[in-house]
Amino acid sequence: MEKFNTVISRPAPLDSSNVDTDQIIPKQFLKRIERTGFGEFLFFDWRFNDDGTINNKFILNEKRFKDSEILLSQENFGCGSSREHAPWALRDYGFKVIISTSFADILFNNCFKNCILPVVVNEKELNYFFNSTLNLEDYELEVDLQNMVLSDNKGFSQNLDVDPYRRKCLLEGLDDIALTLIHEEKITMYENALSN
Amino acid sequence: MRPKTLFDKIWNKHIVHEEEGKPTLLYVDLHLVHEVTSPQAFEGLREAGRRIRRTDKTFATMDHNVPTLDRHNIKDPISLQQIETLASNCKEFGVELFDLASPYQGIVHVIGPEQGLTRPGSTIVCGDSHTSTHGAFGALAFGIGTSEVEHVMSTQCLWQNKPKTFEVRVGGKRPQGVTAKDIILSIIGTIGTAGATGYVIEYTGETIRSLSMEQRMTICNMSIEGGARAGMISPDKTTIDYLIDKPRIKSEENLDNLTKEWLKLASDEGATFDETLILDASKIAPQVSWGTSPGMVTGIKDKVPNPKEIEDPVKRKSIEDALNYMGLKADTPIEDIKIDTVFIGSCTNGRIEDLIAASKIIKGNKVSSRVKAIVVPGSQVVKYQAEKLGIDKIFKDAGFEWRESGCSMCLAMNPDKLSPGERAASTSNRNFEGRQGKGGRTHLVSPTMAAAAAIKGRFTDIRSYDIDLGEY
Numbered sequence: 048m049e050k051f052n053t054v055i056s057r058p059a060p061l062d063s064s065n066v067d068t069d070q071i072i073p074k075q076f077l078k079r080i081e082r083t084g085f086g087e088f089l090f091f092d093w094r095f096n097d098d099g100t101i102n103n104k105f106i107l108n109e110k111r112f113k114d115s116e117i118l119l120s121q122e123n124f125g126c127g128s129s130r131e132h133a134p135w136a137l138r139d140y141g142f143k144v145i146i147s148t149s150f151a152d153i154l155f156n157n158c159f160k161n162c163i164l165p166v167v168v169n170e171k172e173l174n175y176f177f178n179s180t181l182n183l184e185d186y187e188l189e190v191d192l193q194n195m196v197l198s199d200n201k202g203f204s205q206n207l208d209v210d211p212y213r214r215k216c217l218l219e220g221l222d223d224i225a226l227t228l229i230h231e232e233k234i235t236m237y238e239n240a241l242s243n
Numbered sequence: 244m245r246p247k248t249l250f251d252k253i254w255n256k257h258i259v260h261e262e263e264g265k266p267t268l269l270y271v272d273l274h275l276v277h278e279v280t281s282p283q284a285f286e287g288l289r290e291a292g293r294r295i296r297r298t299d300k301t302f303a304t305m306d307h308n309v310p311t312l313d314r315h316n317i318k319d320p321i322s323l324q325q326i327e328t329l330a331s332n333c334k335e336f337g338v339e340l341f342d343l344a345s346p347y348q349g350i351v352h353v354i355g356p357e358q359g360l361t362r363p364g365s366t367i368v369c370g371d372s373h374t375s376t377h378g379a380f381g382a383l384a385f386g387i388g389t390s391e392v393e394h395v396m397s398t399q400c401l402w403q404n405k406p407k408t409f410e411v412r413v414g415g416k417r418p419q420g421v422t423a424k425d426i427i428l429s430i431i432g433t434i435g436t437a438g439a440t441g442y443v444i445e446y447t448g449e450t451i452r453s454l455s456m457e458q459r460m461t462i463c464n465m466s467i468e469g470g471a472r473a474g475m476i477s478p479d480k481t482t483i484d485y486l487i488d489k490p491r492i493k494s495e496e497n498l499d500n501l502t503k504e505w506l507k508l509a510s511d512e513g514a515t516f517d518e519t520l521i522l523d524a525s526k527i528a529p530q531v532s533w534g535t536s537p538g539m540v541t542g543i544k545d546k547v548p549n550p551k552e553i554e555d556p557v558k559r560k561s562i563e564d565a566l567n568y569m570g571l572k573a574d575t576p577i578e579d580i581k582i583d584t585v586f587i588g589s590c591t592n593g594r595i596e597d598l599i600a601a602s603k604i605i606k607g608n609k610v611s612s613r614v615k616a617i618v619v620p621g622s623q624v625v626k627y628q629a630e631k632l633g634i635d636k637i638f639k640d641a642g643f644e645w646r647e648s649g650c651s652m653c654l655a656m657n658p659d660k661l662s663p664g665e666r667a668a669s670t671s672n673r674n675f676e677g678r679q680g681k682g683g684r685t686h687l688v689s690p691t692m693a694a695a696a697a698i699k700g701r702f703t704d705i706r707s708y709d710i711d712l713g714e715y
Binding site for chain 1 (some may be wrong): 259260264265266268270273279280282284288291296297307308319321322324325328370371372374386387388389390391392394398399400402404436437440441467470472536538557558561563564569654655656663673675676677678681682
């Protein structure tokens with residue numbers, strides 16, 4: 048896995064709660080057998096009109112949010128199916144950080160496997176980020192996982208709360224399977240005990 | 244000794260490795276695989292030169308993509324590629340596959356229990372969020388992503404942070420027509436779609452105990468829609484009675500000992516949970532979802548909510564968005580909502596009891612002229628059972644289409660899908676925007692409510708029917 052580096056970007060404000068994985072990547076795009084190339088289908092039914100043209104009313108299509116690497120969303124982001132195609136699409140599109148008041152469990156896990164950092168903040172902070180990115184011209188958030196700081200260019204700063212093990216995996220780009228195989232002897236012991 | 248929950252007992256027994264500040268390495272007893280979330284995992288194994296550690300604990304089926312009409316003639320080339328990729332991967336890596344030619348093929352969460360692969364006390368994972376279904380047997384079962392699928396294939400283990408426990412205790416007598424589906428929809432409506440995030444739910448109480456295994460599966464199946472990592476029910480006599488004649492279990496040498504062990508897994512008297520919700524089943528009405536998330540649900544005699552009455556701006560906006568997508572006006576009585584399509588099937592409600600109950604409502608009636616109705620059995624075994632009972636004929640005579648098994652219109656990855664604006668009464672589990680087809684409008688209901696809606700062309704209160712549904 049690639050290493051997670053500090054992200055500085057204007058956050059894209061997706062003002063919806065319970066954004067489910069069917070919206071993040073609609074099922075017609077789940078048939079690919081690769082891990083790559085899902086970005087162009089991210090939020091497909093919202094980003095594009097029925098005739099395939101770009102939906103200019105959708106927030107991610109606004110020019111100022113086009114290159115955002117941070118996505119803001121309301122509570123319970125990523126509920127629904129376990130499809131890892133959702134973080135594949137988010138990452139491939141360019142998002143490296145997702146900020147919400149809460150995340151669905153499976154998507155939260157899947158993000159860490161794909162070099163995306165999900166950040167939980169409280170409602171007041173989330174509202175502040177939404178308002179700032181919508182109203183301030185040069186607004187940017189900085190996510191510094193190395194030093195565990197979430198800050199903006201307007202004076203906001205606070206500590207990030209990330210599970211230390213997951214932080215290490217992201218920063219070092221560690222392969223989960225290789226890490227587990229360090230314990231192979233223990234797995235074998237467990238299996239032997241099981242069959243006795 | 245401190246009383247333990249079912250969850251504690253299973254968790255403790257599956258710890259391979261733990262250390263301070265890290266998740267726990269947990270052993271996986273059963274890994275179920277399907278065509279959509281596995282190709283990239285197999286590819287990862289190939290690239291790293293790894294093998295599947297325990298092919299004897301890994302089983303695959305094809306369900307999400309398969310057509311339900313002419314299943315041996317898959318017209319969508321990408322679907323076909325995914326199906327063929329699973330077959331060749333299973334062959335290459337030595338995984339037992341229930342393919343389209345198998346008399347045991349079906350939805351992964353229907354065939355696991357049906358074949359006796361699902362066992363009390365075991366840890367079960369699958370690249371599918373509805374893996375929680377298997378928790379009905381007193382297993383710890385949950386959905387995982389494709390990276391984790393690859394991880395389990397290589398190591399037969401998973402890193403897991405220990406979830407908290409949530410007891411949902413349901414008591415009181417269900418009124419006739421109020422099914423397991425109505426209970427779980429009502430639970431999700433109460434706790435919300437994120438109400439159990441970070442928790443494993445154990446469903447307890449006299450009402451849950453009185454449910455059949457198939458109904459228990461319906462309850463556990465939708466745990467994920469309440470945000471839970473898993474849902475589970477302590478094993479009892481009902482569990483054992485269901486399992487002892489299943490193919491992979493009946494030949495066990497020490498079946499008596501095994502069943503005794505299974506019964507010991509039940510949560511101990513006095514075991515405590517981190518959270519508890521108590522519900523009275525006698526007060527639950529048949530449920531109908533009106534919005535675009537399974538928590539947006541209400542009783543059949545109620546009305547579509549009015550966003551103007553909601554103070555919280557985030558909630559108000561999500562209701563406005565949902566009504567806009569669903570093409571519904573605030574304050575519309577649920578019974579006035581007309582439907583175009585009925586789908587009976589899925590891993591939530593595609594088992595034989597579901598089809599029998601729905602057929603009792605259908606018998607001697609005709610599907611409304613405005614409605615297109617299909618029944619998709621959850622597996623080939625369910626289809627065979629139903630045909631032996633003559634249920635297929637009841638559905639067909641009424642104007643339903645009788646299909647081959649698969650996930651079908653639950654997620655519309657195969658040709659069964661809604662058109663934009665088409666409104667469905669569906670026995671599936673998700674009413675997300677576009678879930679059953681772009682622009683399609685889904686109302687989640689029980690099989691009997693779906694059957695009644697098919698005949699009336701709109702939602703109707705099943706409680707007023709003078710039909711004996713038995714214990715369903």
